[in-house]
Amino acid sequence: MLIGDLKEIIDYSIESVLPENAVKSNLKKLNIKEEKLFLLSIGKAAWRMANAAKEELKGKIKNGIVITKYYHSQGNIEDIEIYEAGHPIPDENSIRATEKALELIENLNDEYGILFLISGGGSALFELPEERITLEDLQDITDQLLRSGADITEINAIRKRLSKVKGGKLAELAYPKKIYALVLSDVLGDRLDSIASGPTYKDEITTEKVLEIMKRYDIKMNENLKKALEKETPKNISNAQHIIIGSVKVACDSAINKAKELGYNTLLLTTTLNCEAKEAGKFFANIALEELKSDNPIKKPCAIIAGGETVVSVKGNGLGGRNQELAYSFALEVEGLNNIVFASIGTDGTDGPTDAAGGIVDGNTILSLRKKVIDPLVFLENNDTYNGLKEANALLKLGPTGTNVNDLMILLVGEKL
Numbered sequence: 001m002l003i004g005d006l007k008e009i010i011d012y013s014i015e016s017v018l019p020e021n022a023v024k025s026n027l028k029k030l031n032i033k034e035e036k037l038f039l040l041s042i043g044k045a046a047w048r049m050a051n052a053a054k055e056e057l058k059g060k061i062k063n064g065i066v067i068t069k070y071y072h073s074q075g076n077i078e079d080i081e082i083y084e085a086g087h088p089i090p091d092e093n094s095i096r097a098t099e100k101a102l103e104l105i106e107n108l109n110d111e112y113g114i115l116f117l118i119s120g121g122g123s124a125l126f127e128l129p130e131e132r133i134t135l136e137d138l139q140d141i142t143d144q145l146l147r148s149g150a151d152i153t154e155i156n157a158i159r160k161r162l163s164k165v166k167g168g169k170l171a172e173l174a175y176p177k178k179i180y181a182l183v184l185s186d187v188l189g190d191r192l193d194s195i196a197s198g199p200t201y202k203d204e205i206t207t208e209k210v211l212e213i214m215k216r217y218d219i220k221m222n223e224n225l226k227k228a229l230e231k232e233t234p235k236n237i238s239n240a241q242h243i244i245i246g247s248v249k250v251a252c253d254s255a256i257n258k259a260k261e262l263g264y265n266t267l268l269l270t271t272t273l274n275c276e277a278k279e280a281g282k283f284f285a286n287i288a289l290e291e292l293k294s295d296n297p298i299k300k301p302c303a304i305i306a307g308g309e310t311v312v313s314v315k316g317n318g319l320g321g322r323n324q325e326l327a328y329s330f331a332l333e334v335e336g337l338n339n340i341v342f343a344s345i346g347t348d349g350t351d352g353p354t355d356a357a358g359g360i361v362d363g364n365t366i367l368s369l370r371k372k373v374i375d376p377l378v379f380l381e382n383n384d385t386y387n388g389l390k391e392a393n394a395l396l397k398l399g400p401t402g403t404n405v406n407d408l409m410i411l412l413v414g415e416k417l
């Protein structure tokens, strides 16, 4: 049954990018030479990644620090200090925790290596401003950037220059200590210099590009900040190794494997989808209609999968998220059709400011609203797809998953024999 298979594929895919599994299955790929390790874990998945590493490496990890978002830690971890701080805007706890991390790193003797666990949200949580830049400056710039429409690579290009620990600067501060980084990517294309603003990775963005970004999004800043932007960032880091241990590509590949196992012909469309959500929904519906009519692009029964992070220009005052909007837009195009089911979910389990991960829809979704004498278009026009999907019993709720590797879209067409 299509919807059962779809839920099984989603669960399997999320499982494959959970922090614990990602850390434990990749630790052995790091060629750690040192007998003693200091653990630094930053981001929304920091506690779970640190706990997994400590379980796996036990006494090898002598001490360390976790810096995660408020309410994202789950208790003590032996030998590790736990800090919670502000996200998406850095706060005084971000600064306090980062100062503590640098102090601990500075006091490490030569026997130590550094195990660095990175997950999304790290930029706000692991932060220490450059000289003559205040926390208030950083908070204002972060707020301007988040509201500007700039993408995360552009946002982090700026943040690196205003920070003492981003854009490879942590690796320079820790030099010559060796840094072994496991990275849970929440950036499309898995750019290591953008994920959590790449504290231990060379900054591939030039001053000229940074000034261009400032101009394009009309970001207002004082003279101290402007001066900081012009200071070049490290372009050559020799003491850090990085492994991407989870990403939307890993999630998509897992979904493909499970779909194959369930008997579907499979196609991975892209892992960097980032157009307007409702247009993406329509595009998936066009593919579904083509599949029903002509078995193109692949023979039915088929599973067509994509990953990415679409965008929504929110104009209405409703409730929703990009995945809910994408799924709802798909549903509007396939009303009344059989043998089609589609889901779009945020892998962190929270799509927009809602408790839903996204939506799971088919040919009956819109029909069910019409039976309730509801005009289905209103929910899309008002960016209120949470309530539209809720009325149609098509919300997909996973709860916070503990991972954060962008969004996953899965289309199944044609019943298996």
Ligand SMILES: Nc1ncnc2c1ncn2[C@@H]1O[C@H](COP(=O)(O)OP(=O)(O)OP(=O)(O)O)[C@@H](O)[C@H]1O
Binding pocket: 088, 120, 186, 311, 312, 313, 314, 317, 318, 319, 320, 321, 322, 325, 346, 348, 350, 351, 352, 353, 383, 384, 385, 404
């Ligand atoms: N009513 C709405 N309908 C559709 N999309 C919305 C609505 N309200 C907010 N959004 C979209 O949700 C986005 C934020 O969603 P979400 O919190 O899942 O972001 P995120 O990128 O996953 O952040 P994080 O990494 O912190 O989880 C906003 O950028 C906005 O485009």
Ligand SMILES: O=C(O)[C@H](O)CO
Binding pocket: 119, 120, 121, 122, 123, 124, 152, 156, 186, 187, 194, 195, 196, 197
């Ligand atoms: O913290 C950040 O910079 C974003 O989550 C991208 O990794």
Ligand SMILES: [Mg+2]
Binding pocket: 346, 348, 350, 351, 352
């Ligand atoms: Mg999210």
